[in-house]
Every structure is written in structure tokens, then in C-alpha cells.
Amino acid sequence: MGKKPYYQSIIDTLQSVDRPGNYVSGGIISMPLPALLLSDQPSSILGLPLCECHIKRVIEHASRAPFGMGEKTIVDTSVRCTWQLNPSQFTINNPKWEKSMHTLLTRLKTELGCDEKMAITCELYKLLLYEPGGFFKRHRDTEKARNMFGTLVIQLPSDYEGGQLTVSHSGKETEFSFGGSDACGNIFFAAFYADCEHEIKPITKGHRLCLVYNLLYSDAGECPVPPDNTSHVSSIVSAMEAWTKNVGSKTCPKMMSYMLEHQYCEASLSFRLLKNTDRAVADVLVQAKARVDFNIFVGNVHLTEYWEASHCGYDDYSADELYNEELCAKNLKSIDGKRIPSVDFPKKYLVPEDFFSGIDPDDENFQEATGNEGATLDKQYRWAALLLWPVKKRTVMVDQSTSEPPAKKQKVKCSTSSACGTSSKDNSKE
Structure with missing residues (x-):
């Protein structure tokens, strides 16, 4: 038996469990400030958190962020209410930023359960600014680039409250609360697979600024999918x-x-x-x-x-x-x-x-x-x-720490049927 x-x-x-990882990863992270420059004002770095004058400058250059619905791209502030800048409208001027991004991607490959041999990269997609009342209702991201498998959001130092990010997949839900007193002096990130539902709850006070990246896998590999150990x-x-x-x-x-x-x-x-x-x-x-x-x-x-x-x-x-x-x-x-x-x-x-x-x-x-x-x-x-x-x-x-030391061992030869069970053939009955 x-x-x-x-x-x-x-x-x-x-x-049969073959890999670690989760459908989402996020938290506070140590990174240098990106040194953001608006393209038409290349000599003036945007201070973080944004002051009122810089908020106005960003909005002057921004457009309302759309969302995908099937094959269409729609602007509807009752579904998504936020401002966006395209990568052509701003520049990241800190040379150390790229190195920090590489370090973060290495971390994400593990935490999202990607194959160790797979190369993943990221592509800058938008700069987003949420005002008071700004939000994005529950949705799934459309594939905005070839080989896209996920989204990376990097929240820059911001002075705001509310705006919780919730991410759900296969009946599980994770909520990130990056607002409040810690938001002003820190950088936060959240990364998740493209098929995850997620939403940004309304900003109740202040402004939230974040960079959004597309996560991409290499042509040599298969599209990563969230580990599911349910x-x-x-x-x-x-x-x-x-x-x-x-x-x-x-x-x-x-x-x-x-x-x-x-x-x-x-x-x-x-x-x-x-x-x-x-x-x-x-x-x-x-x-x-x-x-x-x-x-x-x-x-x-x-x-x-x-x-x-x-x-x-x-x-x-x-x-x-x-x-x-x-x-x-x-x-x-x-x-x-x-x-x-x-x-x-x-x-x-x-x-x-x-x-x-x-x-x-x-x-x-x-x-x-x-x-x-x-x-x-x-x-x-x-x-x-x-x-x-x-x-x-x-x-x-559980052994008790007060137990007596073991008696001196006697030489009792082991075999496949002995208590020692040294042989791999020892099929001790359960």
C-alpha cells in the first residue's frame, strides 16, 4: 500500500507548481526624479509635486484621455476623466532614469511570474494628470502596442488624496492607496497584466501625476500570462x-x-x-x-x-x-x-x-x-x-527544549526494511 x-x-x-508571480505588483520604489520637460519649454523642469503654475502649464498642453471600446477610441468624461500628454509633448531629462527602469523591469519579471529566459521591455505611453474628481471606471486595457502583455504605472511625487487603484483578476482583487502624506515625497509603481480589470477611484483632493508604460515581451517568446494557482x-x-x-x-x-x-x-x-x-x-x-x-x-x-x-x-x-x-x-x-x-x-x-x-x-x-x-x-x-x-x-x-539529550547511539545495521529507511526503495506505509 x-x-x-x-x-x-x-x-x-x-x-506541479512551476513558477512564482502574481497578476499584479506594486508599492513604493526608490528611483531618481525624471526631470520632466515640456517639449516647447525645454529649459524649464517641472517641479514635483506640481505647483499650481506647472499644473496649468501641463493642462494647457494636454488633451482629454480617451479609452478603447472595441475597435473605437472614445473620449467620455463620464467614464474616464483625466488629462494626457503624448511622449512627443514632453521629455525625461534625467540620464539615470533609464537605468532605474531597467532595475524595475528585472524585478517585475520575477514578481509577475514571467519566464526567467524571457526579455521584457517597456515603452512610454502617456503622462497622465488627474484633477480633483478625476477617475477611470473599471476597464481592461486594450493592446496599444505589438507584443504588449501588461501595463506599468509610475506615480510621481504628487499632493493628492483618494484615487485608489484597484486591480482584479480571476476573482481576486488588490487595492493600492498611493495618496496621502506619503505621496508628496515618494515614487510608487503598479504593474499588471493587460487582461486585468482595474479602475482609478475619484481624486478627492489635489492632483495625481503619473507616467504610463506598455510592458512588452520579445518576439522570441510567447506572450506571458498571469500565474494562476487557483x-x-x-x-x-x-x-x-x-x-x-x-x-x-x-x-x-x-x-x-x-x-x-x-x-x-x-x-x-x-x-x-x-x-x-x-x-x-x-x-x-x-x-x-x-x-x-x-x-x-x-x-x-x-x-x-x-x-x-x-x-x-x-x-x-x-x-x-x-x-x-x-x-x-x-x-x-x-x-x-x-x-x-x-x-x-x-x-x-x-x-x-x-x-x-x-x-x-x-x-x-x-x-x-x-x-x-x-x-x-x-x-x-x-x-x-x-x-x-x-x-x-x-x-x-514539537520537541520540548527541556527534553533529555539522546542516548548514545548503538550500531544497528540499516536495511531497506529498517527504521532508518536509508534506501530510496523504502516504501514505508502511511
Whole structure:
């Protein structure tokens, strides 16, 4: 008999998650001021936030921003009420701006879940100015350029209130509130896929100034689409509910240690700092936890193997036969910062169970033969993992810091049927 169906379902689901990312990304960002110049006044930089005289100058040169409706482009201030300048009407005069944009695009490629090998660029589309009462009703962007897959909005320092940006996709919604006291001295950004619905709520006070870019993918790649892990989350929820219902039965697995792709030092190991697919897997579990309660921690799994060994000459030795091993996860951290010192568990709860068989040890300690004791070799491994188990089982898995130290190990030879489970063929029953 193999693993329980609900247990195997969690494994299969997590292994099918192939990329991180979200349909939207945004927040405050450190960038230089662009040094905006109106084309007909190339010697006078627009100060930010805009003063009253500069607001008037921008509006004098601007036109009402239209919106797309099918094949038509329409101006209707009951749907969209804002001013626009085309790129030919202004200039970005700070040479450092382009470098900052390159840095931002590198970040967006990760946060929007684009293929790592794909090159993405941006194309300046408009400069927008929102007055009090300005807004843009819920809509989807039309593809305004070849290979366009998304929109990037960079809000320049502005003195305004209201004007929240909401972005939604596949039943999810994210709201950005970039107005208020922080808006005057900071630059904010929001980037999202072109098929996302979004709106700008009415400006209640002041003026909002922003640059809008089209996000473009290279001809060599396919059009990026928003990562959608909705089905993965639902599968985890169903499987975790089944696992929780089976807690208490003799065959119910106590936990799972899902091994990550990347290795992390203790200082950088947290949910926030996970990379690439590791972050995508964690995101799925975090979203599932919002719907069904279970324990999830990130930590480093430590494996120590104890081998009978032989001295093969000067500074050389060989591992002959494994006689014992210890497996323990240490310094576990939860999503909200809760910590657990350590968790001991058998190898059958590793996913995959033979994970350490293809990894070189982080450290080795050879002990010469003494008296009646033969030579021994200790191999130590460390790798990051996500550990999860049903809420009802948390007290079973947690070691107490006051527990007694382990007794001296006895040499008990391991086999494919032993408790050590060193062989990748060890199909321990769940």
C-alpha cells in the first residue's frame, strides 16, 4: 500500500507548481526624479509635486484621455476623466532614469511570474494628470502596442488624496492607496497584466501625476500570462481537510517535509525571501491556509548519517556501511514569525524520500578506530524545506527544549526494511 490519497495529492499538487508571480505588483520604489520637460519649454523642469503654475502649464498642453471600446477610441468624461500628454509633448531629462527602469523591469519579471529566459521591455505611453474628481471606471486595457502583455504605472511625487487603484483578476482583487502624506515625497509603481480589470477611484483632493508604460515581451517568446494557482490551492485545501479528518488513525501520516529547490543560510531562510519555484510553492500553501487551518513552517532539515568506515591511507577513508542516522528540522519559522526550535521525524516524511541521496554532505567527521571500536564516519547534510501537518497534530511533532539529550547511539545495521529507511526503495506505509 502506498501513501494515503490525500497525502499523495498534496505532493502531486506542489510538484506541479512551476513558477512564482502574481497578476499584479506594486508599492513604493526608490528611483531618481525624471526631470520632466515640456517639449516647447525645454529649459524649464517641472517641479514635483506640481505647483499650481506647472499644473496649468501641463493642462494647457494636454488633451482629454480617451479609452478603447472595441475597435473605437472614445473620449467620455463620464467614464474616464483625466488629462494626457503624448511622449512627443514632453521629455525625461534625467540620464539615470533609464537605468532605474531597467532595475524595475528585472524585478517585475520575477514578481509577475514571467519566464526567467524571457526579455521584457517597456515603452512610454502617456503622462497622465488627474484633477480633483478625476477617475477611470473599471476597464481592461486594450493592446496599444505589438507584443504588449501588461501595463506599468509610475506615480510621481504628487499632493493628492483618494484615487485608489484597484486591480482584479480571476476573482481576486488588490487595492493600492498611493495618496496621502506619503505621496508628496515618494515614487510608487503598479504593474499588471493587460487582461486585468482595474479602475482609478475619484481624486478627492489635489492632483495625481503619473507616467504610463506598455510592458512588452520579445518576439522570441510567447506572450506571458498571469500565474494562476487557483486549482492548486483548491487541491491543497481538499487534501488538507481529508488529512485533518484522519488525524488519530494509526495509518495517518503525522507530517510532511517538502524539500525546496534552493539552499538557504539561516539568516535568509524565511517565507519572504524564498526564490523562484520555492516561493510559488509557499504561496500556494499560504493561500490554502487562509481557507483551512494547518501548520506550515519553513526551516532547514539536518540529516546526520553514521557509517562504519575504513582508513584507506594518509588522509583518505571510505564509508562502508550505514548503521544509524538522525533527521531533524531546526529553527522553524511560521508565516507570522512564530518559531519552533526543532522537529525530529523519520525519513518516510521527506518529499522526495531519497532527496539527500544525490547531494554531497556539507561536512564529514572521520574517527579513527580505538580499542574495540572500529573507525566511524559521520556525514552531515542540510537543506531547506517547508514542513506542514494538521493543526490537531502540532503537539506530537514539537520537541520540548527541556527534553533529555539522546542516548548514545548503538550500531544497528540499516536495511531497506529498517527504521532508518536509508534506501530510496523504502516504501514505508502511511
